[in-house]
Amino acid sequence: MPEPLRRDVRLLGAMLGDGLVEYGGQELLDDVERLRRAVIAARRGETGIEEVAALVDGWTLERAEQVARAFTVYFHLTNLAEEHHRIRTLRERDTGGAVPGSVAAAVEEIRASSADGRLAEVIEGLEFRPVFTAHPTEARRRAVVTAIQRISDLLTGLNAGPGAGEREEAERRLREEIDLLWRTALRRGTQMDPLDEVRTAMAAFDETIFRVVPEVYRSLDRALEGDGTGTRPPMARPYLRFGSWIGGDRDGNPYVTAQVTRDAVMIQSEHVLRALEAACARVGRELTVHEATTPASPALREALAAARTAQPARIEEMTKRSPGEPHRQFLLYAAARVAATRVRDADLAYASPDDLLADLRTVQDSLAEAGAARQAYGRVQQLIWQVETFGFHLAELEIRQHSELHAKALAEVDGGGEQSETTQEILDTLRVVAWIQRRFGVRACHRYIVSFTRSAEDIANVHALAASLGDGAPVLDVIPLFETGEDLERAPHVLDGMLEIPAVRRRLEETGRRLEVMLGYSDSAKQLGPASATLRLYDTQEALTAWAAHHDVRLTLFHGRGGSLGRGGGPANRAILAQAPGSVAGRFKVTEQGEVIFARYGHPQIARRHVEQVTSAVLLASTGAVQDRARDAAARFRPLADKIGEAAKASFRALIESEGFASWFARVSPLEEIAELRIGSRPARRKAARGLEDLRAIPWVFAWTQTRVNLPGWYGLGSGLAAVSGDGRDLAELREAYEAWPLFNTLLDNAEMSLAKSDRAIAERYLALGERPELSEAVLAEYDRTRSLVLAVTGHDRLLENRRVLSRAVELRNPYVDALSLLQLRALSALRSGDVTDEGERAHLEALLLLSVNGVAAGLQNTG
Numbered sequence: 001m002p003e004p005l006r007r008d009v010r011l012l013g014a015m016l017g018d019g020l021v022e023y024g025g026q027e028l029l030d031d032v033e034r035l036r037r038a039v040i041a042a043r044r045g046e047t048g049i050e051e052v053a054a055l056v057d058g059w060t061l062e063r064a065e066q067v068a069r070a071f072t073v074y075f076h077l078t079n080l081a082e083e084h085h086r087i088r089t090l091r092e093r094d095t096g097g098a099v100p101g102s103v104a105a106a107v108e109e110i111r112a113s114s115a116d117g118r119l120a121e122v123i124e125g126l127e128f129r130p131v132f133t134a135h136p137t138e139a140r141r142r143a144v145v146t147a148i149q150r151i152s153d154l155l156t157g158l159n160a161g162p163g164a165g166e167r168e169e170a171e172r173r174l175r176e177e178i179d180l181l182w183r184t185a186l187r188r189g190t191q192m193d194p195l196d197e198v199r200t201a202m203a204a205f206d207e208t209i210f211r212v213v214p215e216v217y218r219s220l221d222r223a224l225e226g227d228g229t230g231t232r233p234p235m236a237r238p239y240l241r242f243g244s245w246i247g248g249d250r251d252g253n254p255y256v257t258a259q260v261t262r263d264a265v266m267i268q269s270e271h272v273l274r275a276l277e278a279a280c281a282r283v284g285r286e287l288t289v290h291e292a293t294t295p296a297s298p299a300l301r302e303a304l305a306a307a308r309t310a311q312p313a314r315i316e317e318m319t320k321r322s323p324g325e326p327h328r329q330f331l332l333y334a335a336a337r338v339a340a341t342r343v344r345d346a347d348l349a350y351a352s353p354d355d356l357l358a359d360l361r362t363v364q365d366s367l368a369e370a371g372a373a374r375q376a377y378g379r380v381q382q383l384i385w386q387v388e389t390f391g392f393h394l395a396e397l398e399i400r401q402h403s404e405l406h407a408k409a410l411a412e413v414d415g416g417g418e419q420s421e422t423t424q425e426i427l428d429t430l431r432v433v434a435w436i437q438r439r440f441g442v443r444a445c446h447r448y449i450v451s452f453t454r455s456a457e458d459i460a461n462v463h464a465l466a467a468s469l470g471d472g473a474p475v476l477d478v479i480p481l482f483e484t485g486e487d488l489e490r491a492p493h494v495l496d497g498m499l500e501i502p503a504v505r506r507r508l509e510e511t512g513r514r515l516e517v518m519l520g521y522s523d524s525a526k527q528l529g530p531a532s533a534t535l536r537l538y539d540t541q542e543a544l545t546a547w548a549a550h551h552d553v554r555l556t557l558f559h560g561r562g563g564s565l566g567r568g569g570g571p572a573n574r575a576i577l578a579q580a581p582g583s584v585a586g587r588f589k590v591t592e593q594g595e596v597i598f599a600r601y602g603h604p605q606i607a608r609r610h611v612e613q614v615t616s617a618v619l620l621a622s623t624g625a626v627q628d629r630a631r632d633a634a635a636r637f638r639p640l641a642d643k644i645g646e647a648a649k650a651s652f653r654a655l656i657e658s659e660g661f662a663s664w665f666a667r668v669s670p671l672e673e674i675a676e677l678r679i680g681s682r683p684a685r686r687k688a689a690r691g692l693e694d695l696r697a698i699p700w701v702f703a704w705t706q707t708r709v710n711l712p713g714w715y716g717l718g719s720g721l722a723a724v725s726g727d728g729r730d731l732a733e734l735r736e737a738y739e740a741w742p743l744f745n746t747l748l749d750n751a752e753m754s755l756a757k758s759d760r761a762i763a764e765r766y767l768a769l770g771e772r773p774e775l776s777e778a779v780l781a782e783y784d785r786t787r788s789l790v791l792a793v794t795g796h797d798r799l800l801e802n803r804r805v806l807s808r809a810v811e812l813r814n815p816y817v818d819a820l821s822l823l824q825l826r827a828l829s830a831l832r833s834g835d836v837t838d839e840g841e842r843a844h845l846e847a848l849l850l851l852s853v854n855g856v857a858a859g860l861q862n863t864g
Contacts, residue, residue, distance in 0.1 A: 001808065004088060008081040008155065012178065015171075016077060019179045020070055031063060032070045039815040039822075049761050049822075056822045061844040068823045068848060071816055072855030073182055076144065079858060080152055082809065084159070087605045101573060101609075103216075104223040106616035113625050122586050122622045123224070123236050127556070128614055129589035131243035131398065132204075132597055134197040142200055145598065147181045149207075152603075186854050194256050198247045198264045202271045204601040205394060210275045212607045213240055213389050214382035219612060231373045234381065238388045240611070243447075244268070244395040245591070250429070251400045251451045252696070258428035265397050265436050265445065272394035273342035276356075277335050279386060283379050284331030288322075289372060296326040297366035303359065307333050311348065327363055327375075334359050341392065352441060353391040360384050393444035397436065399429060400449040400481070403458040410461045413468050430466050434474035442475045449518055453480035454487060456497025463503040477507055479558065483520030485528045488540040491517065492547045499551065508553070516589070517544060518558035522697030529652030529716035534747050535645040538634075541580035549582070558589040572610070574749075576617035578742040581627035581634070588618045594698075599861070633741035640724055640733055641744065648720030655715065655778055662692045667832055668770040669703035670824070670853055671695075673846065705757075706856055707766040708821055709779065713754025717747075718786030721793065734793045752790050756799040756810050757860050758783070762821045769832050817859040824852035 001009070020029045038055055041047040056064065098104040110119045154174045162170060192200075217238055224235040247264025250256040296304070304326055308315040314336065315329070322328045334356065340348035350356050360383060367376035409423040419427075436445040450458050459478045466473045480498070482491045495517070498504045508515065519540060525533040541557060548555035561575070576588060592600065600610045620626050655661065666672055692700075704711045725731050737744045760783060767776035791799070800807035827849035836842050 001812065002085065004159075005081060005085040008084060008159070009078055011158075012077040012081060012151075012155075012174075013074060015175050015178050016070070016074060016182070019175065019182050022179070023182065024066060028063075028066055028070075031059065032067055035067060035071075035819050036816070039818040042818065043815045049765070052818075053765075053822050053825070056819075056826050061841070061848060064823055064826065065844065065848050065851060068820060068851045068855055069182070069186065071820050071823075072186055072851060072858055073178075074816065075813075075855060075858035076148055076181065077151070077178070078813070079861065080148055080155065083603060083606065084152070084155060087603065088159075090605055090609055098223075101613045101616055102223075103220050103612050103615050103619070106619040107220075107223040110619060110623055114623060118623065122619055123220075125586035125622075126236070126239040126615070126618065127241065127587040127589070128239060128611065128618060129241045129243055129556075129558075129587075130592045131558075131589065132201050132246060132395065133244075133249065133591050133593045134194065134201070134246040142203070143184055144181070144186060145203075147177060147184055151177045151181065187850055194247050194253070194260045195263055195267065198244075198267050201244065201246050201597060202267065204597055205271055206275070208601050208604050208607045209242070210272075210279075210386065210390070212601075212604050212611065213238075214385045215604075215608055216240065216611050216615070217385050218382070219608075220615070230378050230381075232377060234377070234385075238385050239615075240389055242390070242395040243589075244397050245400060248397045248445075249400040251402050258425060258432045261397065261399070261429060262432045262435065265393060265440065268394040268397070269392055269440065270342065272390045273338055273392060276383075276387065276390075276392075277338040277342065279383050280331055280335035280338055283383050284328050284335055286379065287328050287331060287375065288325060289327055289367070289370075289375060291324045291326055294327065294367065294370040294372045294375070297362075297369045299362050300326060300330060300366040303362050304330055304333075327367060330359070330363055334363075350392075353387050357384065357387050360387065391440065391443065393436075393440040396443060396447065397445040398447040398449060399433060399445070400451055401426065401429075402451045403453055403461075406450065406458065406461040406465060410464055413465065426465060427469065430469060430474055431472060433476070434469070434472055437474055446475050446477050447479055447516070448476050449479045449481050451481050452483055452487065453494060454490070456494050456501060459494075459498050459504065460501050463501060467503070475507075476503075477511075477516065478504070479516045479518055481518040481520055481560065482540065483523040483560075485524055485533070485536050488519065488524060488536050491540050492543050495544070495547055512554065513552060514554045514556065515548070516556045516558055518560055520560045522560065522701075525712060526692075526695075526697050526700055528649050530648075530713055530751065531717045531720050531747060532645040532649035532652065534743070535641055538580050538743055541583040545580060545582040555583075555585075556587045556589055557583055558591075560591050573613040573617035574742075574746050576614065576621050577626065578630075578746040579621060581631040584618055584621040586618060586622045588614065595857075595861075629740075630742055633737070634743070637733070637737040637741050637744060640737060643724045644717075644720035646720075647723035648716035650716075651719035651782065652716035655775070655782075656692060658775060658778075660772070661775070662695075664770040664772050664775055665692075665703070668766050668768075669707045670828060670849055671699060671703040673831075673849055674699055674702055674706075674853065702857075705860060706821075706824065706853055708759040708762040708817075709766065709783070710754045710758040711779065714751040714758075714786050714790075715779070715782055717751050718782050718784075718789050721789040722785060725789070728789055728792055731792055735795065738793055748790055748794060751786065752794065752796075752799055753803075753806070755783075755787050755790065756807070759814065759818065759821070760784075762818060762825075765825055766828075769829060813859055817856055820852045820855040820859060824849055824856065827852065 017029050017032075020032060035052070035055060038047060038052045042049050042052050059067065093099050098108050107119065110122070151174065154170055154177060158167065158170050158174070217234065217236070217240075218229060220236050220239075221234045222229045225232075244264075247256060247260050247267075304315070307330070311333075315333065318329045318332050322332070337348055337350050337359075338356065341350045360380065364376045364380050364384065367373075367380065405422055405426065408420075409426045412419050412423045413427075433445050433448075448462055450462060453459065459480055462478045463476065466476050480491070480494055482488045482494075495515075519537055521533070521537065524536060527533070528536060544555060544557065547553075557579075559575075572590065576584060599606075601607045658664075701712050721734065722728065725734055738748055739745070760780065763783070764776070764780060767779060770776065787799070791797070794802075796802065798807075800810065827845045830836055830845050831842070831849065836845060
């Protein structure tokens with residue numbers, strides 16, 4: 001462990017230990033330490049897991065809860081220390097050259113391998129669209145997140161090298177905040193509603209995203225023409241567009257209504273208008289250029305005169321406060337107009353963000369004409385970028401609903417009889433979309449995603465429902481979402497049918513033949529297994545890319561990837577470079593879900609690094625050299641991959657189709673109890689049925705993560721590798737594929753990471769709870785097979801051998817996660833035994849179980 005990180009972990013851990021003594025006496029800290037030493041000894045083979053379990057089982061339930069809380073808080077503090085070290089490392093790497101994975105590095109590489117004309121073409125079409133979703137994978141309460149943020153701020157101050165007096169006060173406050181975190185309930189006491197989820201996501205915007213966006217644009221501008229940045233117009237247009245499903249995704253969530261969608265966009269607008277008002281006011285106050293050195297242009301003088309006519313008292317007051325500073329006066333007036341827009345003061349408000357942009361460009365042009373280029377293209381340009389990116393709506397709100405409901409609703413509308421509540425809600429939602437478009441413009445909300453799209457009729461149904469509203473119909477881009485293996489295979493055929501729909505053809509003409517298609521990673525992986533789903537998704541990307549070229553359509557693929565490896569997650573930049581050749585084409589749209597939002601966008605420097613890594617990968621994936629290498633490798637190794645996929649799918653399906661598998665899974669994992677964490681507003685299942693089909697992918701992955709099996713990230717891959725290698729006897733072609741084909745390399749590396757976060761000994765204890773030895777043996781045999789063959793193909797002696805930092809972090813965490821797993825097993829075993837009749841004891845067991853679930857999620861840094 002690097003010394004600075006070790007220092008921070010020790011400091012925070014020692015302060016937590018002191019707090020435990022203050023709270024529960026030395027005995028509490030001694031018990032925590034006893035368990036800590038025992039799990040480390042078990043990892044080293046110095047003691048058996050049975051002895052550690054006996055230690056845990058010997059405590060009262062109250063003590064077990066306290067120990068679980070201690071380990072959970074420790075993980076929150078360790079995660080914080082690691083985040084600080086990531087930031088420290090980013091700063092140390094930024095020595096002035098092009099940092100690997102940065103936009104500058106990508107621009108250098110493209111220039112070195114092709115003409116500048118190709119670079120300009122890619123930059124011109126560049127788009128990155130992260131879409132925030134409310135998928136319930138953030139296990140921490142907002143109160144816990146904010147407490148951790150305060151601790152983070154104090155740790156930053158300590159690491160900055162304060163004087164002795166300042167350090168003493170900072171350490172006192174740090175102890176106070178750690179004590180507060182210890183005493184704060186770590187799980188929610190009430191169910192979240194959709195608007196709670198909207199407000200939670202707004203924290204990332206308020207604290208990070210709004211500030212980071214112009215920094216990213218500046219980084220790209222500097223990479224394109226470093227010496228001139230900030231003294232000339234930018235070389236590239238703004239390419240970031242944020243989207244949101246939070247308050248718009250109603251698929252299987254009855255709590256997301258038309259009113260919720262309306263409220264969601266108003267909350268978004270409130271936040272972005274406050275941010276723009278503050279930014280306008282700040283830039284206005286700072287822009288103290290005087291007319292003697294920087295005279296106003298005729299256009300700016302005319303704009304000020306018009307403002308004086310409309311608001312004489314206000315302009316008179318601004319003139320008195322800032323005499324001889326027309327640029328400052330006009331920006332402060334713009335800030336007042338943004339404030340009026342927020343409170344809906346019609347006399348002063350802007351009608352649209354375009355009007356604000358026009359005012360800002362008037363100021364910018366005036367400064368440039370006066371020779372103040374640095375003022376024109378510095379902070380004023382950054383404000384312009386923020387308005388261009390966020391408008392008055394912040395994020396483009398997207399609607400999602402299941403295809404089955406549209407068919408039923410249209411039948412009722414066409415029938416002319418009484419309409420069900422569901423049909424009325426769908427029509428009300430479409431009316432709200434139209435209202436949002438009138439209020440904020442079409443861009444604010446025009447995408448309608450149809451879950452489980454099976455045919456072009458599913459798309460036509462939504463257009464027909466919108467048309468039934470007559471003049472009140474919204475402008476819609478209806479997006480098919482292909483989720484199952486069969487639907488992914490049918491996707492080009494469905495798109496053929498969409499071209500026959502008049503409303504789709506009309507939108508293609510209006511948008512320059514742009515079309516969006518969404519691919520679902522979660523449900524395909526739950527149906528086919530990780531290896532086969534990865535290959536099926538790749539096939540679909542290839543087929544849709546060819547379809548788009550044939551029909552002269554500018555296609556954007558929307559990747560519905562989760563944060564966890566079992567739901568298509570993993571390093572985003574590597575995933576982009578592994579996409580089918582031609583499928584990126586400068587455009588990348590992806591869901592950012594739950595815990596991923598705060599992991600990637602919770603700190604300005606980490607957010608900037610993430611966006612730059614994605615941008616870099618999108619640029620590189622769009623070049624001919626990268627596409628040609630991937631295309632050649634795919635052609636060479638595709639027959640091999642097909643055999644792997646078939647055998648992997650057969651293995652995976654054989655397991656989940658075993659008789660009684662769903663009930664066995666529910667018994668060996670905290671699947672049903674996870675709902676009690678109240679980490680999201682939507683139910684864990686789309687329907688009331690208890691089968692595997694209606695179980696959402698997030699609880700499926702979350703529950704397997706808790707058991708330390710991590711099955712959705714690797715199961716079946718071992719059988720696939722064995723089928724093409726003679727059970728590992730002939731690995732030459734597999735090793736060549738691993739070296740040459742980004743898709744195959746990423747598939748194996750992600751499985752390796754998933755295996756590294758699992759633990760066979762702990763997993764075996766969970767699986768035994770199901771009392772189905774044949775299923776347990778199948779899982780463990782596939783685990784052994786996959787682990788052995790992944791190591792053999794990659795050439796590694798141990799998991800994550802080539803990722804030293806991550807490997808060390810996982811190794812250090814695993815014993816502490818073991819402690820929480822054993823505490824969870826105590827509770828789960830008792831609850832599954834059926835012997836608990838005392839309600840007080842049951843309540844304590846459930847509390848221990850849920851607390852340990854929270855802790856394991858923090859320790860593995862994964863939920864669903």
